[in-house]
Amino acid sequence: MVTAVVLPLLSVLAISVTRSEGVYDVGRPLGPVFALTFMILIHATIGPLFGTPRTATVPFSVGVQPLLPQSFAHVGLLVFSALFFGAAFWVSYKESNVMGSVGKILNPVFLVLLFSVFSLGFLSPMGKAAQQTVTAAYQHQSFFNGFLQGYNTMDALAGLAFGVTVVTAVKQLGKTKPSENAKVTAKAGVFATAAIGSIYVVLIWLGSTTLAHFRASADGGVAFNQMVSYYLGGFGHALLATLLTVTCLTTAVGLVAAFAQDFHKHFPKVSYRAWLGMMCATSFLTANFGLDTIISWSTPMLMFLYPFAMVLILLSVTSPLFDRDPVVYALVVGFTTVPALFDMVGAFPPVVSQSAFGQTLTGFQQHVLPFASLGMDWVVPAVIGAVLGLSYHWLRPVLGKRRVTTPEQN
Incomplete structure (x- = not known):
């Protein structure tokens, strides 16, 4: 909750308080060289090297791979990731479409699917969360373990990197003055992260209830798949595959657009669409490492x-x-x-x-x-x-x- 909700909120507020337009401006007090280096490292990490490829490998490994013979796993990932990043490129091709596509289409679809699963969990709980055995990692120093595990969400880094996309979207709403832009960014950040925090709380509770029927899993995707399959069988697996694909596509669109916008701003000789193409192509190649x-x-x-x-x-x-x-x-x-x-x-x-x-x-x-x-x-x-x-x-x-x-x- 601290690293995946509070820190992303603070990162959005950091953009707002300093009236920055992206991660570069956050590091600018330390000089242009540090600011540019920090921006490149952030975008490379949550972008083509690690974060963005995961948006394709997670829905594939949890939703698609279990349906394929083992011998077709590599080919399946190749085809799935090509289609996935092709879709991300198409949605992000026009900067003005990013806010509409993600905010008006992908996110609502994701939320409807997610809350459908939540409803099943509440109407017919698999067990009582409070009665489950605490896993070894959380019996001692549980706060710090959870805090470090939250790094893997990359949400705080993404909050900084998405700054340029958020500021661009707010400007398209007509809030072009820095003071107005900052206020809207702060209000939207508080609202969005409060909603994210609520979703995490429900996921934590639902995950705990599954321990009444399944062993603890090191992979949250596996646990979620077990839960959905328990309630809905084969249809549940198909629903989960759709949910994960839509969710991760939403994230991928934000990541590739933020990368292309920031890099085009600081290296304007290369167009936004060229940076976007390079980002999607590199993410596709990295995703196929598994x-x-x-x-x-x-x-x-x-x-x-x-x-x-x-x-x-x-x-x-x-x-x-x-x-x-x-x-x-x-x-x-x-x-x-x-x-x-x-x-x-x-x-x-x-x-x-x-x-x-x-x-x-x-x-x-x-x-x-x-x-x-x-x-x-x-x-x-x-x-x-x-x-x-x-x-x-x-x-x-x-x-x-x-x-x-x-x-x-x-």
Whole structure:
């Protein structure tokens, strides 16, 4: 709920408070080079390298692959992902169509299908959620485990990246003044994330009830498939495949459009449609490596980027308190860098994390940095950076007055 609801809301508010037009503007107090690098890393992670390919592999692996013979799995993924990203390209081809297609067609279809499943769960619960056994990962330090698992939603990163699409959509509604645009963005963000939070709560409850009939699954898609098949049989599986495809297509459209809009803005020699085509083509190629491979290599990048994203979001939301002082930004982000690098190395597949180099870094990290065992070793350095930065910002006027005081005044 914190990483997948509160943080995305704060990311939208960060765009609103700073009157930014995208993730580039959020990092701009640290200079154009950092801002551009951060924007590219965010879009690459939630875009063609990891996030967007997952929007095709998830509905395929949960909804389509179980219906195919094992020997046709690779061919099936190839055909499905080609059709999927072809549809995403077609919907996003005209920028003006993105808001209408997603907001007026895809999202309502998704919500109707989702709430149909919810209704079945409420009318005939599979079991009592409160009576189920707590899994091992949540018997101790459950908050931090859930907090880190929320990284995999990529919602906070997407909230920053979608900023350009949100701002563009609001402008198309006629809110062209920065102050008006910011207000509409903030109101829409609060409404949308409140709805998302409600959906997560229901999903958590429904998932718990399935434990009365099925073993705990490491994959939420498998658990959801079990639940729908329990209620509706083969028709339920078809419904789930449709639901996941529509849901993920909605997400894919937002991701590819945001990528193309942001990159066209900063690299205008390449058109929006050319960036869109490159994004869809690259996502199609990456998707065919398979869901497990994508997840195993995306985790290290998420462990590296999320601390930066969180501190930048918090700095942006609170920036009116210190006038977006670059010194505050530099100290907080600078102190966050080393722990983020350590977390990235420790999250790599065993070929890296279990090497002599990886084990040496991990040992040093666990010994020196507080909360490293919880995956939160960036918190204390970031707080130290914030204290130093804010102290400098608030004391600078006093120190400046002392420097200009004449001997006679003394």
